[in-house]
Structures are given as structure tokens and as C-alpha cells.
Amino acid sequence: MISRDQTSADEKDRTRRLQRTASGCLYAVLVAVALWMIRDFIPAVVWAAVIAIALWPLLTWLEQRPMFRQRGMWLAVGLTVVIGLVFVVPFVVVAAQAGSEAADLLRWFHELLRTGIPVPDLVNHLPMGSKQIAAWWQENLATPFESSPAAKNFHSATVVAMTRHFGVRVAHGLVVFGFMLVTLFFVFKAGSKLGEQLLEASRRGFGSEGAALVRRMTNSVRSTVTGLVVVGLGEGALLGVAYLVTGVPHATLLGMLTAIAAMLPFCAPIVFIGSALWLLSQGATVAAISVAVFGFVVVFVAEHFVRPVLIGGAARLPFLLVLFGILGGAETFGLVGLFIGPALMTVLVVLWNDWVE
Secondary structure, eight states: OOHHHHHHHHHHHHOOOOOOHHHHHHHHHHHHHHHTTGGGHHHHHHHHHHHHHHHHHHHHHHHHHHGTTTOOHHHHHHHHHHHHHHHHHHHHHHHHHHHHHHHHHHHHHHHHHHHHOOOOOGGGSSSSHHHHHHHHHHHHHHSOOGGOOOTTTHHHHHHHHHHHHHHHHHHHHHHHHHHHHHHHHHHHTTTTTHHHOOOOHHHHHHHHHOOOHHHHHHHHHHHHHHHIIHHHHHHHHHHHHHHHHHHHHSSSHHHHHHHHHHTSSSSHHHHHHHHHHHHHHHOOHHHHHHHHHHHHHHHHIIIIIIIIHHHHHHHHHHHHHHHHHHHHHHHHHHHHHHHHHHHHHHHHHHHHHHHHH
């Protein structure tokens, strides 16, 4: 016969389980509502998290220096200002360069409207398809742009719509960038204590294995930033020297564009092939071939040897998963997916290892 005390204990236990379930549902609803409320600011928070993870070793090292031990506020301000300048200065340089040549660009544009673009002599020397390309060029580009079939839909309303859309995107990007800097400042201000709290929270919520997984994901993000940014800057510097030696105009600006493009896998050829084609159109065949060959050698070494070692080595990911993570992350989440993708691939590798062991 079941005693009254045992029945009361069972009821209390059942009540406690129902309360925990109700509390879990309430917490889940509140978190979902909070995320929905700040959904427009999530990209800024994600970007701030990626940059903070990449700079966390530097932050902890600076916090241990005597001059910063009691000056956490100034350390956070300094790092945030430096990050802001790293993003802003290249755009300022490009804008200044474009502004200094605005008159030449406008003159060139009005000349295109009046006369069109003549068929380059290079088209007539192509091994195949030269007649078809020349005929299309003559019909669409060599005629005055005001009457060209290629520009018949490019009227003032289209220009206004494109300008408005571009302006909205730029304004949205500036807002996200501003909130990213604000978020980054508070993360730096919290310092290493925030990292310890996050690790402790993951340990309490998911156990020691969950904390280890969080560490591996942060290492994956950090190594991805290193692999993409450092390798991109290296490719831009090497190819910038090649542009300068071969006489490509605006070699510094093109080197910066190459560095930015090289941070995206297999995008650097867009810039240096364009430079090689410009040299070829000017009759500098040897210089054009040199830029193209040197560019492909640099990209091949960087993409197949240096970048996989920097990303896959620290995250312990195979090259194929690194590539899938970068490209799939970029396609799914945009630019920030370049750094999130390899971290998600790390989770898959951990789950697979746990399953087969």
C-alpha cells in the first residue's frame, strides 16, 4: 500500500517537472521574441563577435600589460577606433582617388555617349569567335550609346531607381557598421571576464564537451579570419608590386582591390586578369602575360597551400570541408558567412568523431 508521504513526494516531483517544462517554454518564447525584436541588429552583433574572436588573444595580452591594467575603458576605445580606421581608410583612399579623377571619368563617359567604344584590335586576333564578337560589339558598343540597343533600357527612371537602391544599401551598411563598432566597444570593455562567463555558461548548459566545442568553434573562426585576411593582404601586396613593375596605372589602388578580392576564394583573378587585358590592349604583350602568369602562381600557392594550412590546421578541418564551409557560408549568410561556415563545419567534424568513436 502506497503511503501518503510517498504520494505527496510524487506529486511534488511531478509539479517540479511541470514547472521546469513551463519555465523552459517561457524562456524559449522570451528569447525568440527578443531575437525577433533585434533582428535588424543581428548582423552587427555577428560581425562584432567575429572581430572580437579574431582579436581576443591580442586583447588578453594587452590587458596584462601594466599600462592597461586599470585602463580598460581606454583600451576598448583604442581598439574600437583602430578597427574603425581599418575599415574606413581604404574606402577614403578609393573615394579620394575617384574624386581626383572625376573630371576625366565624366569626360570619358560623355565621349562614350557621343561616339561609343571602338572595337579593340585584340578582338580581330582572337583564335575563334572573332567575327561574332566584333559584330556584336559593333552593333551594341561601337555605336553612340544614346542610340545603342544595349542602352535602350538604360533611361533616366532606371538610373534614378538604381541610385536610390544603392543609396539605401549604403545607408543600411553604415548603420550596421556603426552598431557593430558600438557592440565591439562594449565587448572589449567587458574584456576577458566576458570570455570566462561565456565558457562557464556553455559548461553549465552543455557540460565539458560543450565548452570544448565552443573553444574549437572560436578557434575555427579565428583561424578563418587569419587565413582569409592575411592571405588576401599578401596576395594584394605581391600583385601590387607586379602592377607597379609592369606599368599598370593606379597600381596601389589595384593592389588594394586585389587584396579585398583575394579575401574571397578565387576572386583575385578578376582584378589581375583585367589588368593583364588592359596591358594587352596597350600592346604590352610580355607585361600582360607576366602579370597573368605571376597572378595565377600566387593564387595557386595561396589557395592550395597557405590558406588551407592556416584555416584547416588550426581548426583541424580537411581542405574540402574548409572550402565547403567558406563558399557555402558565403552563399547562405552573406559575407559574414565566410567566417561562420568553417565554424559550423567544425561542429560536424566533432559530431562525426563522437559518433564513430
